[in-house]
Amino acid sequence: MKPSPSDHEAWNAYLAEGNAKQARKRVGADVLLRNAAGEFLLVEPTYKPGWDLPGGMVEANEAPDLAAARELREELNLTVEVQGLLVVDWVAPHGPWDDQLAFIFDGGVLDEETAGSLRPSDEELSQLAFFPADPAQRLLNPRLSRRFVAALAALEDGVPRYLRRAS
Template identity: 45%
Template sequence: MTPEGPDFTAGLPRKRMGAGLLVTDSAGRVLLVEPAYKTTWEIPGGCVEADESPHRTAARECREELGLTIEPGRLLVVDWVSPQHGRTEGVMFVYDGGRLTPSQTDGIVLPPAELRSWSWCDRREADGRLVPVLARRVAEALAARDESGTRYLEDGFRVS
């Protein structure tokens, strides 16, 4: 309840949100993780929880999934994902996770119940491991990082 009366926003539609990090090595390869609960690979990240910002989600998920403390950098991509295959629509955020040093890479610790493995992947390898919408999102995030910009996507396709 607000001082003006009931919170009118409580009844508005809600969207599923996710946030992740684009993490690379010195060769420009992307860090991908292999979830234990599905057959496709992902970038480090996950679901935005209630009352949590996407930025905080990206940092939290990195700690939980990789055992690394990485402060998310600049927002690279916002991707609206249409509803499909029993999933609601969503908004996905990708932040710059920087480039890991070899010593940081040596510090990666996976939670075995959540992740099977991780890998550095070049663009071709990433395209082969990621679902198409995420492959497009990662490619756009890499381009946004190179151009010091931010991109808005819909289903992984650049709109602006």
Template identity: 40%
Template sequence: MPPGRHDAAGLPHKRVAAGLLITDPDQRVLLVEPAYKVGWEVPGGCVEADESPYRAAIREVREELGLELTPGRLLVVDWVPATDGRSDGVMVIYDGGTLGTDTEIVVPPAELTGWAWSDTAQTAQRLPPLLARRITQARHARATGSTYYLENGVRLT
């Protein structure tokens, strides 16, 4: 076993994912449409072994959009209960900043079928309810300079 590691046999396993809240000058949210599943998401994805959530957000945005972005501050941490054969998880959203509408976004066809700027109504329509709640809270946290702790997309602090 590598130095500093411990045998974690028997300990619970949590999913961890990281994403970025990216907006345009009109405050529309950048959403992506994955090729490997139905529905829309924010740019981001699963944190890999030995990878921090912060580094995962950087990697995922590079892979999904061809952009080299430095995440800003942490906006939300959302604990999500287990469902449908999936373990519970911790999802984080960082501030991805504001991009000009002329920013060149390169979508890898194996990963995404497309992307779109989405206003508040479109975001609520495109995203599953849990993710829509998380993004609503992330937008509010950005606007107020706060960081929120959520459970299942509902703000507790």
């Protein structure tokens, strides 16, 4: 029998049971950062092949934009104010992975001194570099390249993009 909301303790236990049965999503949060020349920052992770956008996985009960900012602090020793949402991409289950929500946020333009002084600050990154849009797009894996192109379009017209990739 469902408890009444007036029985606060029983009601919260009932809601907690329902919450425990609901799906959990993997969530990733990346940031699009540019230098004064309009080039885009890519990073090379040590734990997977190829180039990536700076960012990472969202922790339990963490907001995606705050996770993106945290990842920049941890991996690049960089503090930026995330300026807005560019892309949300729902990625269907694939291989050993469940589905995922992948965000890209606008990190703005870094001044010349900040961009020039960036270095990986933990073991998760081996290198970083700024690239013009076309080479950056080609360096990213196909799923991330698609997201990157959508982020560029969102930067251009100010309209965030929702993508959905089937398996």
